[in-house]
Amino acid sequence: MTETTGGPGFVTERGSFRAAHVANQNVERQAFVLDQMAARPAVRTLKAWALDQLAPAPGETAVDVGSGTGEDVLAFTAYGARAIGVEPSPGLRAEAVRRAAGAPVEYVEGQAEALPFEDASVDVLRSERVLQHVDHPAVAVAEMARVLRPGGRIALIDTDWGTAIIHPADPDVLQRMFGYFRGETANPYSGRRLRGLLAEAGLEITGETAATWIEPQEGATTGFVGMMHTTAARAGVITDAEAEAFTQTLRDTAERGAFHMSLTMYAVSARKP
Ligand SMILES: C[S@@+](CC[C@H](N)C(=O)[O-])C[C@H]1O[C@@H](n2cnc3c(N)ncnc32)[C@H](O)[C@@H]1O
Numbered sequence: 001m002t003e004t005t006g007g008p009g010f011v012t013e014r015g016s017f018r019a020a021h022v023a024n025q026n027v028e029r030q031a032f033v034l035d036q037m038a039a040r041p042a043v044r045t046l047k048a049w050a051l052d053q054l055a056p057a058p059g060e061t062a063v064d065v066g067s068g069t070g071e072d073v074l075a076f077t078a079y080g081a082r083a084i085g086v087e088p089s090p091g092l093r094a095e096a097v098r099r100a101a102g103a104p105v106e107y108v109e110g111q112a113e114a115l116p117f118e119d120a121s122v123d124v125l126r127s128e129r130v131l132q133h134v135d136h137p138a139v140a141v142a143e144m145a146r147v148l149r150p151g152g153r154i155a156l157i158d159t160d161w162g163t164a165i166i167h168p169a170d171p172d173v174l175q176r177m178f179g180y181f182r183g184e185t186a187n188p189y190s191g192r193r194l195r196g197l198l199a200e201a202g203l204e205i206t207g208e209t210a211a212t213w214i215e216p217q218e219g220a221t222t223g224f225v226g227m228m229h230t231t232a233a234r235a236g237v238i239t240d241a242e243a244e245a246f247t248q249t250l251r252d253t254a255e256r257g258a259f260h261m262s263l264t265m266y267a268v269s270a271r272k273p
Contacts, residue, residue, distance in 0.1 A: 018133045018186060019088040019111050027091030034068050036223065037129075042211035046267045047072065050126055050155035053207050053269035056081035060123035065112050065144065066130030070096030073105050081124065086110040112140035117147040128157040129265075132190040137197055145201040148272040154203060155269040160191025163212075163264035166225060168253055173242045177228055180237040191266035203270035215261035220254035221247070225261055 017030070037043055051072075056062040058080030064072045067085030069092060076083035085107045087093045093107045110116040112127065112134055125144055131137040144154055161182050166174060182188040195208055219225055226247075233243035253259045 016133075022089045022091070025089060025091055027089070027095060030089075030092065031069050031095050033223075038071060040213050042213040042265055045211045046157045046209070046265055047075075047128070049207075049209055050128070050157060050267055050269065051075055053155050054124045054126060054153045055079075056124045061121065062124040063115075063117070063122050063126075063147075065110075065115065065125065065127040065140075066133075067096060067107065068092055070099055070105065070107065072126060072128065073107070074100060074103055076124070077103055077105060082106075084108060086112070086115060113143060115143050115147050119146055120149040120152075122147045123149060123152050124154075125152070126155045126157075129159060131156065131158050131194070131197070132161075132185055132187050135186045137187050137190065137193065138200065141197040141201045145203055145272060148203075150272055152272045153206070153269065154198065154271070155267060156194045156198065157265060157267040158190040158194055159263060159265045161185060161188040161263070163191070163262075165260065165262050166250075167260040168249055168258075169246055170242070170249075173238050173246055176237045177232040177246075180232050180235055181228065191264065194266055194268040198268055198270040202273070204273055205268060205270050207269040208267065210264055210266045212262050212264045215259075215263075217254045217257055217259050219261055220250040220259040225250065 056076055056079040060081045061084065062076040062081035063084045063086060065086045067073050067087045070085055073083045073085040073096065083105045085096060085105065087096065087107060088109065088111050093109065096107050108116055112130060113136060125148060127144065131140060134140050148154060164178060195205060199205060215225065229243035229246045232238045233240050250259055
């Protein structure tokens with residue numbers, strides 16, 4: 001397990017995605033997890049929707065805040081935009097540079113709450129699954145609005161952990177586990193807040209959509225669901241016996257093809273008046 005400092009955050013073998021924890025990350029593991037997430041149909045759908053809404057023009061400055069391994073920065077280059085990723089993790093920036101393989105992209109150190117750009121200097125901005133890791137999302141979105149030029153476009157994508165369903169499971173055990181994970185997440189209900197954050201930053205909403213990630217049967221024993229009982233038991237919110245019953249139930253259910261896990265993600269686009 002990776003030990004973390006600097007506030008709550010998912011404490012797992014990959015470390016946390018919070019900016020305060022960049023020194024304690026397992027970058028290889030994080031890149032693996034991000035690749036797995038990026039392959040989900042719901043994530044593909046929302047990434048494509050956001051790009052469509054943003055429609056970068058050749059020569060425009062297009063920024064991805066919290067750019068991770070850089071896939072969405074590279075996508076901007078296909079439009080001939082000046083593509084920039086802002087990313088606090090040195091390890092993920094290095095991985096993004098490696099994956100860019102010489103493509104015309106820039107990766108800069110920075111955080112959503114203090115973007116390294118002049119006022120009104122950015123044409124297009126996106127940020128995906130980042131605000132859930134941010135303590136003060138209103139500060140971050142106001143900062144995004146500051147750097148956008150009048151007429152500039154923005155798209156935000158995020159998960160809402162209040163929409164997570166796992167079936168079958170003991171409701172009381174599940175509630176304690178979800179309660180623990182939500183408590184460890186800076187902004188667990190980020191998805192439902194996106195529209196309000198953009199509107200309150202003075203931006204005009206231009207579109208909104210959602211996509212639900214439905215986990216395949218093998219997800220009952222792998223990935224987030226496969227490790228959540230161990231993490232919750234280690235944190236003391238469920239007993240070892242409850243953890244064992246939880247994972248055994250899911251394993252048996254998946255063998256019958258009857259496991260269900262889903263999580264809804266939201267995307268909202270806006271323009272600066
Ligand atoms: C779940 S990952 C998503 C990465 C990428 N946006 C994607 O769609 O694959 C969250 C990213 O946000 C970054 N991050 C965390 N806190 C941040 C902050 N305060 N400002 C900017 N990025 C942040 C993390 O380092 C990580 O790259």
